[in-house]
Amino acid sequence: MLLALMEGLVSAAVLALTAVGLSLTFGVMRVVNVAHGEFFMLGAVLAWFVTQAFPGAPALGFALALVVCPLCVAAIAVLADLLVLKRLAYEPAPTIVATIGLLYVLQQAALSLFGPDARPVAPPFDFRVQLPWFGYSGYKLCVILAALALLGLVWALLSRTRIGLVMRATRIDREMARAFAINVDLVYAGVFGLGAGLAAVAAVLIVPIRQAHYLMGADPLLLSFIVVIIGGLGSLRGTLAAALLIGLMDGLLSTALFLPPTVARIAATLLVALVLVFRPQGLLGKAAA
Amino acid sequence: MLRIDAIDAGYGPTRVLHGLSLEVRAGEVLCVMGRNGAGKSTLMKAIMGLVPAQAGSLTLDGVRTTGLPAHAVARLGIGYVPQGRRLFGELSVHENLEIGLMARRRGQRVRDHVLSLFPRLRERLGQTARTLSGGEQQMLAIARALCLEPKVLLMDEPTEGLQPSMITLIRETVRDLRATGVAILLVEQRVDTVLQVADRVAFILAGRLAEIADARGLDAGAPQFRQYVGV
Missing domain, CATH: 3.40.50.300 (P-loop containing nucleotide triphosphate hydrolases)
Known part of the structure; x- marks a missing residue:
């Protein structure tokens, strides 16, 4: 049971990082980014490329990947924002279609450059932490701690800095934000880049456990949407709570009850259906006025 | 002008x-x-x-x-006090003023001057804008615009x-x-x-x-x- 809890926490931590990126993009820009999972995939694939450059020093390669990959993915996202989303004036329906297109472009680009095979990335270090009943991967514990630290940084950015204030003001009323000298286009590009960067950093953290593959974006996308819907669109606290719920449920069903991963997906989807019926605004979201 | x-x-x-x-x-x-x-x-x-x-x-x-x-x-x-106030309702009074100050990089001097025009806002700096009375919200809308000097x-x-x-x-x-x-x-x-x-x-x-x-x-x-x- 404790093992299931630990596995669930690892899933929850990575899912929370990915879903916060999606939630930010929707919350501030009102853009439903269907390509979010592909930014996750790009993070993992780029991590493989970077670590391959340092075959004898996995820790160095991984540390470099942790910095370089999110930045590269964020840059790609900013470019996509400027070239595609901005031209569509961030209208909800056209941007959904455009991000579906972006999903396929990124996926096929990864297939062309990376190939169809799943590729492992060596963990930067390998040690076990002895818990009361079993030993547990020290790397997985570090993934949980790193995700918590990054989520704390996101929270601090949003609530304690001027950049966060500008992002929150833009989310509340973008026309008034413009009237008060906020360059909304710049904010949107930054938020889209930040959202994609968070997905990428989550992928870099998890890739030593799950391998990199060009089709790996579908699962995080689905789970991120589930988390964001359950937590409440645009609610950071709700996103974190829902990620914990889904992650722990996944750990419990897969690790403690030995059920196939599909069962966890079905359970999560049922949970979404229940939330949509009984609390459409999500667990911690605000009802529309 | x-x-x-x-x-x-x-x-x-x-x-x-x-x-x-x-x-x-x-x-x-x-x-x-x-x-x-x-x-x-x-x-x-x-x-x-x-x-x-x-x-x-x-x-x-x-x-x-x-x-x-x-x-x-x-x-x-150009400062703007829009119809219906359109404050950033989820932000505090302080944060609404901060948005105005940031617009033209104005600082403490302008903030103090604006608050001297509307002393009631000084007592409500930490309060969320949407919880203010209608009159206080209008004061804040004007104060926010004045923060641009x-x-x-x-x-x-x-x-x-x-x-x-x-x-x-x-x-x-x-x-x-x-x-x-x-x-x-x-x-x-x-x-x-x-x-x-x-x-x-x-x-x-x-x-x-x-x-x-x-x-x-x-x-x-x-x-x-x-x-x-x-x-």
């Missing part, structure tokens, strides 16, 4: 303003009056760059602002729905601002307020300037109010 030359503006294919021209001078209050749908709020938004000008030109102190994005217009020194202040029906004591406060604030040399373009439907604060009154009819009158030559029974405003 602010010059509007033969401006056409509207939403998509719909044109609301048709060749409208006005000029607001430093230290002057120019009131804009007209019936609902005449184009008063559209005029404000067009000046701010929130609604694109399809023809004509806008200049502030000789600098052409036509075609500039709204955030660049605000940085030139604007050369020109656009005010769209600032007395709408307020109690008499608050209306008096807003009138006094407008007069005090005029005395400091700020040019004020005020959309107002209350004749008594217009007569107390305006230097000139522009009457708009269906997006066109119908008449511009010296406020000293008007009284509550002036035919323009009945003809163009319907009061």
Whole structure:
């Protein structure tokens, strides 16, 4: 049971990082980014490329990947924002279609450059932490701690800095934000880049456990949407709570009850259906006025 | 100060303003009056760059602002108090003021000055904007715009729905601002307020300037109010 809890926490931590990126993009820009999972995939694939450059020093390669990959993915996202989303004036329906297109472009680009095979990335270090009943991967514990630290940084950015204030003001009323000298286009590009960067950093953290593959974006996308819907669109606290719920449920069903991963997906989807019926605004979201 | 030359503006294919021209001078209050749908709020938004000008030109102190994005217009020194206040409701009073201060990189001095004009806001700095009373929200909307230290202040029906004591406060604030040399373009439907604060009154009819009158030559029974405003 404790093992299931630990596995669930690892899933929850990575899912929370990915879903916060999606939630930010929707919350501030009102853009439903269907390509979010592909930014996750790009993070993992780029991590493989970077670590391959340092075959004898996995820790160095991984540390470099942790910095370089999110930045590269964020840059790609900013470019996509400027070239595609901005031209569509961030209208909800056209941007959904455009991000579906972006999903396929990124996926096929990864297939062309990376190939169809799943590729492992060596963990930067390998040690076990002895818990009361079993030993547990020290790397997985570090993934949980790193995700918590990054989520704390996101929270601090949003609530304690001027950049966060500008992002929150833009989310509340973008026309008034413009009237008060906020360059909304710049904010949107930054938020889209930040959202994609968070997905990428989550992928870099998890890739030593799950391998990199060009089709790996579908699962995080689905789970991120589930988390964001359950937590409440645009609610950071709700996103974190829902990620914990889904992650722990996944750990419990897969690790403690030995059920196939599909069962966890079905359970999560049922949970979404229940939330949509009984609390459409999500667990911690605000009802529309 | 602010010059509007033969401006056409509207939403998509719909044109609301048709060749409208006005000029607001430093230290002057120019009131804009007209019936609902005449184009008063559209005029404000067009000046701010929130609604694109399809023809004509806008200049502030000789600098052409036509075609500039709204955030660049605000940085030139145009403050905006929109109709319905449109505060950042989930942000605190302090954060709303901070947004105004950041717009033109103003600091503690401007913040203290603005709070000295509205001491009640100082007591509510940590309070969420949407939990303020209607009058306090209007004070905050004006204070937020003043944080830009604007050369020109656009005010769209600032007395709408307020109690008499608050209306008096807003009138006094407008007069005090005029005395400091700020040019004020005020959309107002209350004749008594217009007569107390305006230097000139522009009457708009269906997006066109119908008449511009010296406020000293008007009284509550002036035919323009009945003809163009319907009061």
